[in-house]
Amino acid sequence: MPYRKKLTSSIKLLIIAILTLLLTGTLVFSWLEGWSLIDSFYFVTMTATTVGYGDLFPTHTLTKIITIIYSIMIIPFILYAFTVIAKYEVERVGRQITGIQRKQLEQETEIEKTERRLREQKKLMKEQQEILDKQERKIKKQSDINKEQEEYLEGQEKEIKKAVKEIKEHDKELDVVEDIVEDQIIKDLEK
Numbered sequence: 001m002p003y004r005k006k007l008t009s010s011i012k013l014l015i016i017a018i019l020t021l022l023l024t025g026t027l028v029f030s031w032l033e034g035w036s037l038i039d040s041f042y043f044v045t046m047t048a049t050t051v052g053y054g055d056l057f058p059t060h061t062l063t064k065i066i067t068i069i070y071s072i073m074i075i076p077f078i079l080y081a082f083t084v085i086a087k088y089e090v091e092r093v094g095r096q097i098t099g100i101q102r103k104q105l106e107q108e109t110e111i112e113k114t115e116r117r118l119r120e121q122k123k124l125m126k127e128q129q130e131i132l133d134k135q136e137r138k139i140k141k142q143s144d145i146n147k148e149q150e151e152y153l154e155g156q157e158k159e160i161k162k163a164v165k166e167i168k169e170h171d172k173e174l175d176v177v178e179d180i181v182e183d184q185i186i187k188d189l190e191k
Contacts, residue, residue, distance in 0.1 A: 007084065007088050010084055011081070011084060011085065011088075014077065014080065014081040014084065015081070017077055018048070018074070018077050018078065018081060021044075021048070021070075021073060021074045021077065022041065022044055022045065022048065022074075025040070025043075025044035025047075025048075025070050025074070026040040026041040026044055027040070028040075028066060028070075029043055029044060029058070029063065029066075032060065032062065032063045032066070033058060033059065033060070033063055035056065039056060042056065043056045044070070044074075047067065047070065047071055047074070048071075048074040048075065048077075048078050049078065050075060
């Protein structure tokens, strides 16, 4: 900010100096050449900006000498004013570019951080997927084991039912045999 204040005061001084020279030249040429104030101002402005259309020109030797001195004095002021303004603009644009570059660098850094986090997340997701795959394989293996055990148990259950059926049949046969034996014992005892 101090530079900006210094620049602003420099530009103000240059504007005051240029206006003073333009007004002084206007009055001098109006008085010496007998031109109107507008024509005199037009002449000094064209001289200061080095345009010089040639439609107005000094006719007296004294005003020709004054024009030379006036040109030598005012043209450097005008050029210096443009230089100061251009320098200010170049520095302002430079600061903007630096700010943009800084923001761009910050954004690139943030993008790199985000990309790094994404890579880490992908790695974690891959690891988790591998864990899930392992667990799925274990579950499938356990499911296969459970299925085998169920089939085995079903076979055992069938054998148990068969054995129970056989036992019932044996019990019936045994009951029949007992009845026969009892009948025989009773017959033998009655005899």
